[in-house]
Amino acid sequence: MKKISYWRAFAAICGFGLLTACSSPEVGPRNFNLVPAPTQTTVTKSNFALKPNSVISYSDPSLKGIANDLAAYAKRQAGLTLTVAEAATPQPGKGIFLSLNATNQKLAALPAAYGVSAKEGNPADERYALDIQADNITIEGLAAEGVYRGATSLKQLIAGNPAAPGETRYLPTLSVVDNPRFAWRGLSLDVCRCFFTVDEVKQVIDLMALYKLNVLHMHLTDNEGWRVEIKSHPKLTEIGGTLENDGKPVGFFTQAQYKDIVAYAQERFITVVPEIDLPGHTKAIFAAYPELRNATKMNFDLNMSGQAIGALDVDDPKATQLVKDVIAELAAMTPGSYIHIGGDETWGLSEDKYVRFVDQTRRIVKEQGKKVVGWQESARTNLDEGDLMQYWVHYKNTPSADNASDTTKKKKSTMPKELQEMMKEAFMKNAKDMGLGLEKKARIILSPSGYVYLDHPYKEASVDSTQAAEQGRLGLAGYTKQTIAEMYDWNPAKFDDRLDPAKDIAGVEAAIWCETVRSFSDLQFLLMPRLAGVAEKGWSAVENTNWDEYKVRLASHSLIWDAMNWNYFKSSLVDWK
The missing domain is CATH 3.20.20.80 (Glycosidases)
Known part of the structure; x- marks a missing residue:
């Protein structure tokens, strides 16, 4: 799989200067400046509207805590009250979907991290994919830990694209495939x-x-x-x-x-x-x-x-x-x-x-x-x-x-x-x-x-x-x-x-x-x-x-x-x- 340079991908797709956020005429520039820099990023010119009534759904009971944590963050940092619910599949137009997928080939192709894990887990557990489309957001991981790492990227985007408390936040549409260098x-x-x-x-x-x-x-x-x-x-x-x-x-x-x-x-x-x-x-x-x-x-x-x-x-x-x-x-x-x-x-x-x-x-x-x-x-x-x-x-x-x-x-x-x-x-x-x-x-x-x-x-x-x-x-x-x-x-x-x-x-x-x-x-x-x-x-x-x-x-x-x-x-x- 070819690695996409984080900032060159932006420049190629958005056509602006280095890491100037993509925008749409309706909401203005959007910020997608993630730290740490993801392994692979593709950015498009649309936006996802995270609304006060958006839903965070999860496909596996092991992800419920992550969904609740993300909802609490949205409430604390953005004043948004998001609903948490279990669902087997994404619900277009509803909000955020958290999912485990042990067969995700894009994630499986990423190299394993160097080093050792302090909790003796497999370092590959942290690999995740974050996909923000105009009608929904999906975070997918090989294990719950990877889903959580993807959720932290989404948290940065929520806080980094401010609006008045309780009002809709417009997030840039993008796809991220990411993994750690060191365990x-x-x-x-x-x-x-x-x-x-x-x-x-x-x-x-x-x-x-x-x-x-x-x-x-x-x-x-x-x-x-x-x-x-x-x-x-x-x-x-x-x-x-x-x-x-x-x-x-x-x-x-x-x-x-x-x-x-x-x-x-x-x-x-x-x-x-x-x-x-x-x-x-x-x-x-x-x-x-x-x-x-x-x-x-x-x-x-x-x-x-x-x-x-x-x-x-x-x-x-x-x-x-x-x-x-x-x-x-x-x-x-x-x-x-x-x-x-x-x-x-x-x-x-x-x-x-x-x-x-x-x-x-x-x-x-x-x-x-x-x-x-x-x-x-x-x-x-x-x-x-x-x-x-x-x-x-x-x-x-x-x-x-x-x-x-x-x-x-x-x-x-x-x-x-x-x-x-x-x-x-x-x-x-x-x-x-x-x-x-x-x-x-x-x-x-x-x-x-x-x-x-x-x-x-x-x-x-x-x-x-x-x-x-x-x-x-x-x-x-x-x-x-x-x-x-x-x-x-x-x-x-x-x-x-x-x-x-x-x-x-x-x-x-x-x-x-x-x-x-x-x-x-x-x-x-x-x-x-x-x-x-x-x-x-x-x-x-x-x-x-x-x-x-x-x-x-x-x-x-x-x-x-x-x-x-x-x-x-x-x-x-x-x-x-």
């Missing part, structure tokens, strides 16, 4: 350095789903706090979850709340991967249980956000039991296949104790029937074939060793020389991690800090002068400022010559660290618009995208974020709508 497309969310409520996490999940991300990696433990209830060790949250954090929000998720988040994500075909960061980043653990043995030999006590002060001791039976209990409870309430064990930045810990601790934790995770993810430093341990290694230390824009993880010049000036030397030594070792992981046949999650760490300060100005103070305050000072264009400019499949995408890359994952974040609004500001670019790199074939055409598609997504009341950075590099 694992994630966001690592730091809820330790700034705690977020269940409702706020759900808003992040909704945003992720809209851009076809499918893994929420929750960074649940760090020096600043322990954020998930462990009933066998209640002080982890009673004390570790309530530590004062420079006036920022603190707290923790009860097990019921954590399960609620997991279920909410599952409904949107997003898998939660919880992270318990060990053996370092343990200040909250030691605050809760000071009797645990500290395996590091530091002669200073430094409370610096982001620093790994102290480490659990693999030879401490109490620490081993705590890890076993924590992993057992977490595994029991996490239906996904993976648990992230951390393993980063254990400065001051001997290599022997580090290797034995991580190896022991890996065994504990696997005894609970789960698979292992670790930060790239885990490559120095005895990884098993198929374990996942998350690569993050990217030398394009890694903070210098003498101010890594620093947030302000004041903190940099108070960092002890001993710690600076430990960090320099650690970053020297990082250069070998990729090779070590590949030698052990680990799969690599690409999270190169220079491209997907969304706590970078924005470099360019905002078109909104009222954002100047916000821009100046947010972002980790140790990182070089970068434009959103610079962070978009990479190709995961060609990131490292040693990587064979078909067998080495697990997927792509963004990360947001919250040293400078003090509120949910701050988080929103750092996430968007850059998270959309990471989502595109994870989903779209790179030959279908480039910055010049991407920024045109991205511009109209301000309509979507405005409708969501999302506080996004209004980059001067984009002509926002």
Whole structure:
């Protein structure tokens, strides 16, 4: 099957400039600027009228939840009250039809995604076809997950073609056949350095789903706090979850709340991967249980956000039991296949104790029937074939060793020389991690800090002068400022010559660290618009995208974020709508 270039198809059919929306004389230009860019798109010059009395019908009971979710979105974002009903076949003139078709040859012909699925599903399940004709809309998938991905494309078109609340929305007629490039497309969310409520996490999940991300990696433990209830060790949250954090929000998720988040994500075909960061980043653990043995030999006590002060001791039976209990409870309430064990930045810990601790934790995770993810430093341990290694230390824009993880010049000036030397030594070792992981046949999650760490300060100005103070305050000072264009400019499949995408890359994952974040609004500001670019790199074939055409598609997504009341950075590099 011949691949149709996303923007060239438009130009050929509509006859206008790059990605200027098609139109009809009655309703004016229509917006079809989808992010991520679909694999194949054909656009025509007509429109579909989505009316207040339109019907969303579905052919299989497994699609009812997707139909209800789409109806709720239309109500929330457009003020349209759509009826949901089961139907065996499309009903011309009635509205939207959701269907499963395991024999769809166009979808079956699309290539399988690279990588692994966090929930162990077949990556091909996400393939979908979206067909918008003048009299009806059809979304078809090989499985329910594919139908849902198609529904998110339709959601973007609904929000991106605004009308007064409750009034008919005119959508462009088009046909899309689409599939993901990588099976694992994630966001690592730091809820330790700034705690977020269940409702706020759900808003992040909704945003992720809209851009076809499918893994929420929750960074649940760090020096600043322990954020998930462990009933066998209640002080982890009673004390570790309530530590004062420079006036920022603190707290923790009860097990019921954590399960609620997991279920909410599952409904949107997003898998939660919880992270318990060990053996370092343990200040909250030691605050809760000071009797645990500290395996590091530091002669200073430094409370610096982001620093790994102290480490659990693999030879401490109490620490081993705590890890076993924590992993057992977490595994029991996490239906996904993976648990992230951390393993980063254990400065001051001997290599022997580090290797034995991580190896022991890996065994504990696997005894609970789960698979292992670790930060790239885990490559120095005895990884098993198929374990996942998350690569993050990217030398394009890694903070210098003498101010890594620093947030302000004041903190940099108070960092002890001993710690600076430990960090320099650690970053020297990082250069070998990729090779070590590949030698052990680990799969690599690409999270190169220079491209997907969304706590970078924005470099360019905002078109909104009222954002100047916000821009100046947010972002980790140790990182070089970068434009959103610079962070978009990479190709995961060609990131490292040693990587064979078909067998080495697990997927792509963004990360947001919250040293400078003090509120949910701050988080929103750092996430968007850059998270959309990471989502595109994870989903779209790179030959279908480039910055010049991407920024045109991205511009109209301000309509979507405005409708969501999302506080996004209004980059001067984009002509926002």
